[in-house]
Every structure is written in structure tokens, then in C-alpha cells.
Amino acid sequence: MADVVIPFVKDLRFEYGALESVSPGVRRVIAHNPSAFTYAGTGTYVVGHGEVAVIDPGPASPEHIDNLLRGLAERGEQVTHVLITHTHLDHSPGARLLVERTGASTYGFGPHGGGLRAQEGDDDKVEEGADLAFVPQIAVQDGDVIEGRGFALESVHTPGHCSNHLCFQLKDERVLFSGDHVMGWSTSVISPPDGDMTDYLQSLSKLLDRDDARYLPTHGPPIEDPRPLVGAFIAHRRAREAQILLGLARGPQRISELVPHMYASVSPLLYPAAARSVYAHVLHMLKDGRLATDEPFSLHAVYHLP
Numbered sequence: 001m002a003d004v005v006i007p008f009v010k011d012l013r014f015e016y017g018a019l020e021s022v023s024p025g026v027r028r029v030i031a032h033n034p035s036a037f038t039y040a041g042t043g044t045y046v047v048g049h050g051e052v053a054v055i056d057p058g059p060a061s062p063e064h065i066d067n068l069l070r071g072l073a074e075r076g077e078q079v080t081h082v083l084i085t086h087t088h089l090d091h092s093p094g095a096r097l098l099v100e101r102t103g104a105s106t107y108g109f110g111p112h113g114g115g116l117r118a119q120e121g122d123d124d125k126v127e128e129g130a131d132l133a134f135v136p137q138i139a140v141q142d143g144d145v146i147e148g149r150g151f152a153l154e155s156v157h158t159p160g161h162c163s164n165h166l167c168f169q170l171k172d173e174r175v176l177f178s179g180d181h182v183m184g185w186s187t188s189v190i191s192p193p194d195g196d197m198t199d200y201l202q203s204l205s206k207l208l209d210r211d212d213a214r215y216l217p218t219h220g221p222p223i224e225d226p227r228p229l230v231g232a233f234i235a236h237r238r239a240r241e242a243q244i245l246l247g248l249a250r251g252p253q254r255i256s257e258l259v260p261h262m263y264a265s266v267s268p269l270l271y272p273a274a275a276r277s278v279y280a281h282v283l284h285m286l287k288d289g290r291l292a293t294d295e296p297f298s299l300h301a302v303y304h305l306p
């Protein structure tokens, strides 16, 4: 099956720890936490000048927060708002350090799992990478506008990668801070139960209905032409679904049997992560009736065509 070509953008120019301009109203400092999930590291954004908002303060790294505050102190600037796209360990734990040192208020959708529907999933595996400690001082919902001196940021609820995921639009520049929902260097990880493929696909479609000119994801470079990328991510997931249906056309199978066919070109070391992604698709396709199982649904159940 022909793979969808995703127009990735990966060329990131930066210096660790330096507060660098990315647009007239936005600066960024990247934390030194590179990994297979964070690319070069967490990009912490500063919005405005003088009194500023910080989006995704990153991991609980005193060094990173030092770098951020040093860059602002050099110009006599203060942090008044701390916004969180979602509660993963590379995004929200730095908020505690930043609030201790600035007294700024925190904004987010809610605590981890805050957007999760109660009955969802039988898979109670505790999610690695979740920040269970963060609770926003001010809970914001889809469409809420967070205003500071000289900036206004609109919240866009985009569950999928994480049930409490928010993007934020800087209205003046039509820039969308896209968190981990849409990144230029990689597809997003959708891992049940907090990760939800149905929500993710809806949240991608939601962005196609908007007119944002540019995305600034938390990891990787700015995305200057976002709509074709979002469209390709949707097509990529549809192609995965087609692969699952093709696999089940051979007969009932477990996810562990589907994965080696679907991910023939990747290292078997990545199969466990791939299985969670396929499981996210399977749950989505169970909901809309495109596949079925005769046992309680789980990562290990046998699935078949209806």
C-alpha cells in the first residue's frame, strides 16, 4: 500500500537556553531535553513584551527556568501568565518553578485526564509521561480568550494526543501554538486511554476549518504552511485504518499480529509503541462499527471484520 507523503518540516535553528525571536510578538527558549518524543527539546514560548505570557514552561528544570527568566530580566520584563497546552512531563511541570519565582497565574484545560470520558477504555495502564500534579489555577475551555497587557490568546480545545490538550491562537498574528497536536517533525503519539483517535481526527478537522496562518508547535520548527500538513496527517491515519481492514480481511487477528505487516519498515523495537497506536485506531473503528471483537476490547483481544 502506498504511504501518504507527509510534508514534514524539520529544519530547526536555535541555541539551547537562549531567548530568541520567532516573530514580532513571540520569543522562544528551548530546554535541553532532546529525545525521541521531544525532538531537540521543549520549545517554551514567550508572548508579548514587558508583561508576558509563557506557553509550556517545560520539564521541572531549574536550569531551563533560569535561562527563561534571565532572558526576560535583562530587559526588565515580567511573567504574568503561564499557559499549558497539556499535562505531559515535558510541558507542564516547569509551571510550578515558574510560579514560585514570578507569582504568575496558570491557565490550562484541567488536570491530567480532565477531558477523558469516564467509561472509556479497559486499559488502566498508568501512562508514562503524564504530569499528575499539575492543576491550573484558571481552567479555560474552548473559545475562552486569555488577555494580558498587549496580547490576547484564544484557547482551542484539541483533544486526541491528550484529553486536556489546548492550542492557543495569538489573534494579532494569526499564529496558533499547536502544542503536540500538530508538529512539523513528527506525527503525534495517540496512546489510549487518555489519547483518543476519534478525538484526534476531529481535532485535526477542527484546525482545517480555521484560518491560522502559521503554527508554532512545542517541539520543532514553525510550520509556515499548516493546512497541507494537517490534511496529510488525516490522510496518513486513514491509510492506517485501511491497512487494519486489509489485515483483518485475512481473518481475525490480534494487534500484535497486525503490527509487523503495518510497520514492516521500522525496527521491531518500536512495535510496542506502534501497537498502542494501532489500538487507538481499533478503538475508533470499534466505535463506528468497522470492526468487531467477541471479547472485552483490549490491547490483546482478537479483532475481526463485522
Ligand SMILES: [Zn+2]
Pocket (backbone or CB within 6 Å): 037, 038, 088, 090, 091, 180, 218, 219
Ligand atoms: Zn511534548
